[in-house]
Amino acid sequence: MVGNRERIDPDVADALVTRLHAGGLELHRARALALSEEARGCIDSAIDELDAAIHLIRLAATNFDNPQEST
Numbered sequence: 001m002v003g004n005r006e007r008i009d010p011d012v013a014d015a016l017v018t019r020l021h022a023g024g025l026e027l028h029r030a031r032a033l034a035l036s037e038e039a040r041g042c043i044d045s046a047i048d049e050l051d052a053a054i055h056l057i058r059l060a061a062t063n064f065d066n067p068q069e070s071t
Contacts, residue, residue, distance in 0.1 A: 013061035017054050024050045 008016075024047055031043040 008057060008060040008063075010061045013057045016057050020050050020054050020057075
C-alpha cells in the first residue's frame, strides 16, 4: 500500500500546482527579457525543475485518490 508520505490531498496538490505554474509563467516572462545566454539557460533549468515538481505532485495526488496495494 502507498504510504502516507507518498500521498498528497488533491486539493493541496491543485493549490501547489497552481502556484508552481504561476512561477513558471513568470520565469518564461523573465526568459524573454534575459540578455545573456547564460541567464536564459539558468531560467530554462528552473522551468524544467518546476515542471518536474508539478509532475511529481500530480503523481502523488493520483496515489491519494487511487491508493493501490503492492504485493
